[in-house]
Amino acid sequence: ILNFDKDLFGVILFLQRLQQQLQTQPGSLPFDEILYCNIGNPQSLGQQPVTFFREVLALCDHPDLLKKEEIKTLFSADSISRAKQILALIPGRATGAYSHSQGIKGLRDAIASGIASRDGFPANADDIFLTDGASPGVHLMMQLLIRNEKDGILVPIPQYPLYSASIALHGGSLVPYYLNESTGWGLEISDVKKQLEDARSRGIDVRALVVINPGNPTGQVLAEENQYDIVKFCKNEGLVLLADEVYQENIYADNKKFHSFKKIVRSLGYGEEDLPLVSYQSVSKGYYGECGKRGGYMEITGFSAPVREQIYKIASVNLCSNITGQILASLVMNPPKASDESYASYKAEKDGILASLARRAKALEVAFSKLEGITCNKAEGAMYLFPQICLPQKAIEAAKAANKAPDAFYALRLLESTGIVVVPGSGFGQVPGTWHFRCTILPQEEKIPAIISRFTVFHETFMAEYRD
Amino acid sequence: ILNFDKDLFGVILFLQRLQQQLQTQPGSLPFDEILYCNIGNPQSLGQQPVTFFREVLALCDHPDLLKKEEIKTLFSADSISRAKQILALIPGRATGAYSHSQGIKGLRDAIASGIASRDGFPANADDIFLTDGASPGVHLMMQLLIRNEKDGILVPIPQYPLYSASIALHGGSLVPYYLNESTGWGLEISDVKKQLEDARSRGIDVRALVVINPGNPTGQVLAEENQYDIVKFCKNEGLVLLADEVYQENIYADNKKFHSFKKIVRSLGYGEEDLPLVSYQSVSKGYYGECGKRGGYMEITGFSAPVREQIYKIASVNLCSNITGQILASLVMNPPKASDESYASYKAEKDGILASLARRAKALEVAFSKLEGITCNKAEGAMYLFPQICLPQKAIEAAKAANKAPDAFYALRLLESTGIVVVPGSGFGQVPGTWHFRCTILPQEEKIPAIISRFTVFHETFMAEYRD
Structure with missing residues (x-):
């Protein structure tokens, strides 16, 4: 149950091959984009950084900007004062030391x-x-x-x-x-x-x-x-x-x-x-x-x-x-406070992201729970769902014949059919004889319906092929 | 000869005590600032970052800036085009992924x-x-x-x-x-x-x-x-x-x-x-x-x-x-080229830093070589001199009594008398029976004369105390 590495790495290598194939031979796969549900990497999927944080980082990276009048039209007042405050905390204001x-x-x-x-x-x-x-x-x-x-x-x-x-x-x-x-x-x-x-x-x-x-x-x-x-x-x-x-x-x-x-x-x-x-x-x-x-x-x-x-x-x-x-x-650990100029936009960005993540979590949980043989706990927090799949005996045997863990076999089949990447439960460990996959809730909200429908079609086809 | 750690760490701990004492009891030490010649950390000693590099980093940290007209007065044209080029290389332009x-x-x-x-x-x-x-x-x-x-x-x-x-x-x-x-x-x-x-x-x-x-x-x-x-x-x-x-x-x-x-x-x-x-x-x-x-x-x-x-x-x-x-x-690995707007200022910054480092290396090498019992190879490159000190037997015995390597004893005495921090040769290993210290060439050029004169006075006093 604890051979995390082999099963995880198999998916990564296969994924890299598919990414290459999509580039070099477009149209040769049954999908035209990879749908990444495998890594907790929100900005890779289009989540935008929080503006205030990036304003401060830019000013700290190039402190000479703080001498220029023009920055007042480009940066919020509190990002400017925060950057000054942070530079004052750094010996010699040296962000390069x-x-x-x-x-x-x-x-x-x-x-x-x-x-x-x-x-x-x-x-x-x-x-x-x-x-x-x-x-x-x-x-x-x-x-x-x-x-x-x-x-x-x-x-x-x-x-x-x-x-x-x-x-x-x-x-x-x-x-x-x-x-x-x-x-x-x-x-x-x-x-x-x-x-x-x-x-x-x-x-x-x-x-x-x-x-x-x-x-x-x-x-x-x-x-x-x-x-x-x-x-x-x-x-x-x-x-x-x-x-x-x-x-x-x-x-x-x-x-x-x-x-x-x-x-x-x-x-x-x-x-x-x-x-x-x-x-x-x-x-x-x-x-x-x-x-x-x-x-x-x-x-x-x-x-x-x-x-x-x-x-x-x-x-x-x-x-x-x-x-x-x-x-x-x-x-x-010290975001803008209610009295700061950035607060309203900061709060809107933060709340927007968290509310959208909650909606995505719910939509995926509901969709997975509807599928034959799949049960799915709520995502109360973090960025993941970890549904259990009750795999038919025939699928388990096919996995064995392919020298794969049954959930890795399922995840690889999902990937090659739909472009959806999830991580097999074997990569995390699970009670022996149970099979799972981890699916992030991070794809942008407008992609969730496509993920759900492609996943559903795949799962039904898979079950039809292997149902005992 | 290979007990690197103990001797290095002793100097670091002592240094931290002195830094604190300078802050909490100013005037209680025979010097009013620490002169850091111990770490290859140029910007901590006042070296300024290369402007072009920091311009590009700031733009990549806050890519929204690239949409604004005003940046043309704040950033060089080639830093703007380089930042655009780099963002285009990053999947989803996501510097946060x-x-x-x-x-x-x-x-x-x-x-x-x-x-x-x-x-x-x-x-x-x-x-x-x-x-x-x-x-x-x-x-x-x-x-x-x-x-x-x-x-x-x-x-x-x-x-x-x-x-x-x-x-x-x-x-x-x-x-x-x-x-x-x-x-x-x-x-x-x-x-x-x-x-x-x-x-x-x-x-x-x-x-x-x-x-x-x-x-x-x-x-x-x-x-x-x-x-x-x-x-x-x-x-x-x-x-x-x-x-x-x-x-x-x-x-x-x-x-x-x-x-x-x-x-x-x-x-x-x-x-x-x-x-x-x-x-x-x-x-x-x-x-x-x-x-x-x-x-x-x-x-x-x-x-x-x-x-x-x-x-x-x-x-x-x-x-x-x-x-x-x-x-x-x-x-x-790809700095501005001769045809780029930033090239002249970039070249001036680069050449200025390297020429100044060469002058500092030379000044310290010459000064160390003049001292009794010290021989010093040229700094042909890197950021360091590694002079050999021929320590008198009496100093070696005093070090032994203090349970210190002789060069660590010398470096600690130097530090407590002058505020100059060097690293004892024992921290790097050396031929048994030889003693060295590593001195960086990084303090700003205007501090070098003070370092040389304080070092010289210390060394003469030390030798007078321990000369066999």
């Missing part, structure tokens, strides 16, 4: 203040490590936690494959726990405990628990009570809690709200001594979706001074994260 | 064409992997080459500590070879061969040879004949050649010229079958010095298809490098 290995101190202050107003609990710039997206922060912690193959990390299944890849890279053991599909991908402490004890009985020193909230690929938003249980469990078992919270702004269900694990920990009255916690945030997700800027941070709390020094040392090997990404991370 | 894991294809084409005109031999976009600075590319290759502690990598001593850190991180063995200080830090094949055979006799599978040219920390530029010998040696011994060429634009000696190893390999008539070669380039160095943008690339040639696929797979775990850095890498 390596920064402190944790990131520019003034930007970390701004991020800490954004975290504090999100959570209602204080945050500290010394706890912030700015990173090139969330991935390097995950690698850094895995490097710290894993000494050899006897060190284990609890990871949800299904999971985002960064975790399996990073654990493998650092030579540790992935200890899987299963999310419960029948309760909307709930995290059941009893299962986590069982897996933990089982791993310990095999001599694995389980060091940390990964939680992805909102979920990837599963799109659930954890209930607050569930989060309290997770935190208490980590404290009781002496586990580091690695909280992947990069989808914190992507919430679509009216009855759900994002609570950071930092807030949950502090709400329980736990302080620095009680629980080592790492929270990951990224500029790639949210309504901003600035994947190409590779910005993000991790907030680390509850680690001893020697461990913190070790984390700093590892961070300093690569010098620092990119400054554009650092600036953007400070912006997404 | 993850790119292909090797980097945006059109930008790789541009870089390949820049390489081809530099070398006079063709280059291929498929061989380019864009990275967040050179460091991640080095880690990637170490991850690929090192399976366990029996896999060895030949590394020059003195070396840039990224190499020791990356080899340690991936669990391999660093096989040191010594640069010859008495021939201006020449690389002697006979020594490399001796070290290779010695390592092999200890059961080490030596997989690659690292060459840093121009040298860091040593500042030499390899002679063309020497490069031919290195390439032939790698071919004969079946070694991958990892060529760190990030200082390729930083040449100060009139009789020296940079030749890429790719050009040397092709000049020898070697093709894809003959030699696996990785060449690293970065936007952080050169006359541009854009460290904070974290842009760079590696060009890989001579690897088999399965190995290339493996490299691509590892690269894809972290999705892609930052797009601003990708764009900048394409710009530094």
Whole structure:
């Protein structure tokens, strides 16, 4: 169940061949464009960047502009003042210099203040490590936690494959726990405990628990009570809690709200001594979706001074994260306020994107749920649906004959027939004998009907061919 | 001799304490500013970014500007046309999207064409992997080459500590070879061969040879004949050649010229079958010095298809490098041409920076050479001088009593007395019993006289205290 890599990579290679064929032999395929539902990469599909953020980045990239009168007609007043403010935080106003290995101190202050107003609990710039997206922060912690193959990390299944890849890279053991599909991908402490004890009985020193909230690929938003249980469990078992919270702004269900694990920990009255916690945030997700800027941070709390020094040392090997990404991370944690000139247009852009994502999620969920043998949980958050397909035995045998996982076989057939790219569940892990695919909600809204109708026709044809 | 980390980190921690003390208790130290000669970070010391590059970045960050008439008074005509050209190369003009894991294809084409005109031999976009600075590319290759502690990598001593850190991180063995200080830090094949055979006799599978040219920390530029010998040696011994060429634009000696190893390999008539070669380039160095943008690339040639696929797979775990850095890498490899509007100002900025760096290198070299017990090779290239200090026995004993390497002891004394930060030779490795420090040539030109006079007074006082 954990051969993530082979199945994921098979789809990527096939996709690259098709992309080439579309260019070199147009008309030779049964579709004339690829419909990307495979990667959480909103701007590649036409989502526009938030204007205020880009105005500030442009001014910081070319600070000489700030000396010119003409910029007042080209940039909003608050983007100009924000850029000036940010440049004043950067030693020598040098956006082209390596920064402190944790990131520019003034930007970390701004991020800490954004975290504090999100959570209602204080945050500290010394706890912030700015990173090139969330991935390097995950690698850094895995490097710290894993000494050899006897060190284990609890990871949800299904999971985002960064975790399996990073654990493998650092030579540790992935200890899987299963999310419960029948309760909307709930995290059941009893299962986590069982897996933990089982791993310990095999001599694995389980060091940390990964939680992805909102979920990837599963799109659930954890209930607050569930989060309290997770935190208490980590404290009781002496586990580091690695909280992947990069989808914190992507919430679509009216009855759900994002609570950071930092807030949950502090709400329980736990302080620095009680629980080592790492929270990951990224500029790639949210309504901003600035994947190409590779910005993000991790907030680390509850680690001893020697461990913190070790984390700093590892961070300093690569010098620092990119400054554009650092600036953007400070912006997404401190967007325009109601009194700012940009606020109205900023708010309209943000709300427009999030409302449209919610509509797309709903439309796809409804469409998938109508299909024979497919069940689909709600996308409460994140950018994904992860429907289960009950594949006929004949399809499973055909997949076996083609040396493919059954869901990879399904996804490849879908791709070659329709140009729709989804990721097979095998790429994320799933309960043995169940099959899924991950479909993003990111294609532009006007493409959703075509995706639904092409998908429906494909699925019906597939079932007609393989129905037992 | 290879305890790089402890000595380097001691200086960094002490420096951070002093920085804080200067802020919180001004006047409490014998100097009122830190003079940074420790890191190759030009813009942190006042070097201004090249205007053309920043104009293009600002326009790419906020493409809506391109629709406005007013930009014609704010941006050069060729920065506007270049930004349009670059946006046209990016799928969906989306500078906020993850790119292909090797980097945006059109930008790789541009870089390949820049390489081809530099070398006079063709280059291929498929061989380019864009990275967040050179460091991640080095880690990637170490991850690929090192399976366990029996896999060895030949590394020059003195070396840039990224190499020791990356080899340690991936669990391999660093096989040191010594640069010859008495021939201006020449690389002697006979020594490399001796070290290779010695390592092999200890059961080490030596997989690659690292060459840093121009040298860091040593500042030499390899002679063309020497490069031919290195390439032939790698071919004969079946070694991958990892060529760190990030200082390729930083040449100060009139009789020296940079030749890429790719050009040397092709000049020898070697093709894809003959030699696996990785060449690293970065936007952080050169006359541009854009460290904070974290842009760079590696060009890989001579690897088999399965190995290339493996490299691509590892690269894809972290999705892609930052797009601003990708764009900048394409710009530094394709700067304005003589017919472009920006050319004159671009050329003046570039020549001004490089000429000033050459003057600073010369002034520091002359000053160091005048001091008792110090000998200093020429900085032919890169951004560093690496003088040798013949420390008196009494100083060596005082260092031992303080539990410090003698050159770390010297560097810490220099720092606490003058505020001048240099990096002790122990941080890079050196022939046992010799002591050095690395001093960058990057402080702004008007600060060089103060550095020289403060350094001279310190050194004379130090020698008076410890002279045998």
